[in-house]
Amino acid sequence: MxxxxxxxxxxxxxxxxxxxxxxxxxxxxxxxxxxxxxxxxxxxxxxxxxxxxxxxxxxxxxxxxxxxxxxxxxxxxxxxxxxxxxxxxxxxxxxxxxxxxxxxxxxxxxxxxxxxxxxxxxxxxxxxxxxxxxxxxxxxxxxxxxxxxxxxxxxxxxxxxxxxxxxxxxxxxxxxxxxxxxxxxxxxxxxxxxxxxxxxxxxxxxxxxxxxxxxxxxxxAAPGTNEYARVDRVAAWMLLSKLYLNAEVYIGEAKYTEALTYLNKVINEGGYSIDPNYIRMFRVDNDQSPEIIFPISFNAQNTQQYGGMTFITNASRGGNMLPNGVGAWGGIRAIKELVEIFGFNESDFTTEDPVFNAREDHRAQFFFDPESWSWEVENVGLFTHGIGVYKFTNLRSDGEPDPMAEGDFASTDFPMFRLGDAYLMYAEAVLRGGQGGSRAIALQLVNELRDRAFGNTNHRITDSELTLDFILDERARELYWEAHRRTDLIRFGKLTGGDYIWTWKGxxxxxxxxxxxxxxxxxxxxxxxxxxxxxxxxxxxx
Missing domain, CATH: 1.25.40.390 (Serine Threonine Protein Phosphatase 5, Tetratricopeptide repeat)
Known part of the structure; x- marks a missing residue:
C-alpha cells in the first residue's frame, strides 16, 4: 500500500x-x-x-x-x-x-x-x-x-x-x-x-x-530506481520469462532456454530478494516487501471500488472465520484438493484450532471448523462447504489494523510478479531442458523457499525429488490464490481432460x-x- x-x-x-x-x-x-x-x-x-x-x-x-x-x-x-x-x-x-x-x-x-x-x-x-x-x-x-x-x-x-x-x-x-x-x-x-x-x-x-x-x-528504469508500484526493467524480464515458459502452449515451440536467460537476469541482476516474512507479501504493509517486483497498488481511501483486493479480501471471509480487517462477504474458498497438496487432512483441523496451528508449512493459511463446515463441497452455493482461505487480509503483517482503514475497502497491494515465482520458474525451465541453468541451482532456489516456509532446513528436498510433478505442487503451495493456477495447469496439461480431476470439475x-x-x-x-x-x-x- x-x-x-x-x-x-x-x-x-x-x-x-x-x-x-x-x-x-x-x-x-x-x-x-x-x-x-x-x-x-x-x-x-x-x-x-x-x-x-x-x-x-x-x-x-x-x-x-x-x-x-x-x-x-x-x-x-x-x-x-x-x-x-x-x-x-x-x-x-x-x-x-x-x-x-x-x-x-x-x-x-x-x-x-x-x-x-x-x-x-x-x-x-x-x-x-x-x-x-x-x-x-x-x-x-x-x-x-x-x-x-x-x-x-x-x-x-x-x-x-x-x-x-x-x-x-x-x-x-x-x-x-x-x-x-x-x-x-x-x-x-x-x-x-x-x-x-x-x-x-x-x-x-x-x-x-x-x-x-x-x-x-x-x-x-534500471532495477531499483523507479518509484514504488511503477515497473522497471526487471518487470520486463519477468514478463519475457513468463512468455517463454509458456511458449509451447502459445506457439507450439519450446523456449525454456530463453526463459532461463531472463530468469537469470531477474534473480541475479534484479536487486530483489526473498522476503523472510512470507505473510507480509499479502498484508497491508506489503509495500515494504523486498520480493514484490510488480504490484497492483490499492489504498482504502484513494482506490475505493468493489473489485481488486477489496473483492479478494472480503469475499474470502465468511462463516466464523478469523477477522481480516474488512467485511465478510462469504464468496470464495478452497476445495480439499488444494489443502491436501499441503499434506493436510480434515482431521488436522479442530473446532478448538480451526487454523491448524501445529502446521509446519506456514504458507498454509486455511480455516476449517469441523463443527460448522463441510470438508466435501456438497453444495457449491454454501460458503462453509469447503475450506476457508485467509492468505490475503487487510491487516498489517504484525496483526495490527490498516492505518488507512475505511469500511470494507482494502489497502493490501496485489503481488502480480514476485521473486519466489521466478525461483520456481527457473527450476521448471531447467527440468524441461532449458540451457543456461543447472539442477544444482534449481534445487538451491526451491529449498530456499522451503526453508522460509517451514522456518528451518528440515524440509529440504533432494535432487531425486526435484521433478515436474513436484514443481506443480510446490507452485500451488507457494503461489496459491495469486492468479497463476489456470496458466500453470494448462502448461502441465492438467486443466482440462481427465488426467487430473477435482471436486465439481465438469x-x-x-x-x-x-x-x-x-x-x-x-x-x-x-x-x-x-x-x-x-x-x-x-x-x-x-
Whole structure:
C-alpha cells in the first residue's frame, strides 16, 4: 500500500478511441471544462498524472470512487467489471484452488467448465484488456507528440513514461495471448477513427509482445530506481520469462532456454530478494516487501471500488472465520484438493484450532471448523462447504489494523510478479531442458523457499525429488490464490481432460474430464458480431 491518488485525466479521449469500431470519432465535448487529451496536458506534471491513470486501470473500475458511476466499461456491474477481479476469477475459479458460492450471472460456470461465448464475465475481461491497451495507446500517442518540444529532464521523463505504458500494453496483450489466443490488434500507430481492428494470431501476437519487451528493456528504469508500484526493467524480464515458459502452449515451440536467460537476469541482476516474512507479501504493509517486483497498488481511501483486493479480501471471509480487517462477504474458498497438496487432512483441523496451528508449512493459511463446515463441497452455493482461505487480509503483517482503514475497502497491494515465482520458474525451465541453468541451482532456489516456509532446513528436498510433478505442487503451495493456477495447469496439461480431476470439475461433485478446447476462453459474441475480422476459437459455437 502507498498513499496514491489515481487521477482520471483523459478518460473521455480513451472512451472515444475504445469505441472506434462503431462511432464517428472526430468530435470534441461541448463543455470546454471537460477533460480530453487535447486540453488536459497543461503542464509537465499532468503527464505523470495521466500515466497514473494507465496504471490505475488494473485497480479501479471507473471514474468515481466507491463504484459510484461512470464505469470504464459497460454491460456489467462496475464492481464485477474491475480488471483484477475479472482476471483473478478467470485464473482461479476454473482450477483446483478455488470455488465460488455466489449466484451472480454465470460465475459458477467457471469452476464447472461450462462457460459459453456469451458469458458476461468473459466479455468483460476481453473488454477490460482492450480498454487497458487503448488507454496505453492514447498515452503513447500523446507523449510522443509532446516529445517534439520537450527538453532536458522533462524529455527524459516522457521517454520513461512512454516505456512504462508500452510495458503495460504488452502486459495486457500477454493476458490476451494467455486467455483468448487470436484477438483484435491495435497499437498507437492505428488511426483514431471508425475502423474494424485486424485479427492477429496467437503466434504473431507472441512475436509482437516478445519484440516489444526486448526493444523497451533499455528504456525502462534500471532495477531499483523507479518509484514504488511503477515497473522497471526487471518487470520486463519477468514478463519475457513468463512468455517463454509458456511458449509451447502459445506457439507450439519450446523456449525454456530463453526463459532461463531472463530468469537469470531477474534473480541475479534484479536487486530483489526473498522476503523472510512470507505473510507480509499479502498484508497491508506489503509495500515494504523486498520480493514484490510488480504490484497492483490499492489504498482504502484513494482506490475505493468493489473489485481488486477489496473483492479478494472480503469475499474470502465468511462463516466464523478469523477477522481480516474488512467485511465478510462469504464468496470464495478452497476445495480439499488444494489443502491436501499441503499434506493436510480434515482431521488436522479442530473446532478448538480451526487454523491448524501445529502446521509446519506456514504458507498454509486455511480455516476449517469441523463443527460448522463441510470438508466435501456438497453444495457449491454454501460458503462453509469447503475450506476457508485467509492468505490475503487487510491487516498489517504484525496483526495490527490498516492505518488507512475505511469500511470494507482494502489497502493490501496485489503481488502480480514476485521473486519466489521466478525461483520456481527457473527450476521448471531447467527440468524441461532449458540451457543456461543447472539442477544444482534449481534445487538451491526451491529449498530456499522451503526453508522460509517451514522456518528451518528440515524440509529440504533432494535432487531425486526435484521433478515436474513436484514443481506443480510446490507452485500451488507457494503461489496459491495469486492468479497463476489456470496458466500453470494448462502448461502441465492438467486443466482440462481427465488426467487430473477435482471436486465439481465438469459440474459433477466427484469431478470429470472436460474438453481440451477450454484451455482457451471463447472470443465474446458481442465482439464477433461487431468485428467481422474475428473468428471464434475452436470448440465454441455462438
Amino acid at each position: 502507498r498513499h496514491i491518488k489515481f487521477l482520471s485525466i483523459f478518460a473521455i479521449a480513451v472512451m472515444v478511441a475504445f469505441t472506434a469500431c462503431i462511432n464517428d470519432l472526430d468530435v470534441e465535448p461541448i463543455d470546454p471544462n471537460e477533460a480530453t487529451a487535447t486540453n488536459v496536458f497543461s503542464d509537465e506534471l499532468s503527464y505523470k498524472r495521466a500515466l497514473a491513470r494507465v496504471y490505475a486501470t488494473y485497480a479501479i473500475s471507473g471514474q468515481r470512487g466507491g463504484g459510484g458511476g461512470l464505469p470504464d466499461i459497460e454491460g456489467i456491474d462496475e464492481g464485477f467489471g474491475n480488471y483484477l477481479r475479472l482476471y483473478w476469477n478467470l485464473q482461479q475459479l476454473p482450477t483446483d484452488e478455488t470455488v465460488m458460492a455466489w449466484d451472480d450471472a454465470s460465475i459458477k460456470d467457471f469452476h464447472w467448465h461450462t462457460w459459453s461465448p456469451n458469458d458476461v464475465f468473459i466479455g468483460a475481461m476481453y473488454s477490460r484488456i482492450f480498454y487497458a491497451i487503448t488507454l496505453a495507446n492514447e498515452f503513447i500517442r500523446t507523449s510522443e507528440d509532446a516529445m517534439g518540444s520537450a527538453t532536458g529532464d522533462f524529455l527524459e521523463d516522457l521517454r520513461l513514461y512512454q516505456a512504462e505504458s508500452r510495458f503495460l500494453r504488452a502486459f495486457s496483450y500477454w493476458h490476451a495471448i494467455d486467455m483468448f489466443g487470436n484477438v483484435s490488434f491495435v497499437t498507437d500507430e492505428d488511426p483514431i477513427g471508425a475502423f474494424f481492428p485486424q485479427r492477429i494470431t496467437r503466434a504473431d501476437l507472441f512475436d509482437y509482445v516478445e519484440q516489444e519487451l526486448i526493444d523497451l528493456e533499455g528504456d525502462l 459440474n459433477v461433485p466427484e469431478g470429470r474430464s472436460t474438453g481440451a478446447f477450454r484451455d482457451l476462453y471463447p472470443i465474446p459474441v458481442n465482439d464477433l458480431d461487431t468485428n467481422p475480422n474475428l473468428i471464434q476459437n475452436t470448440g465454441y459455437s455462438n
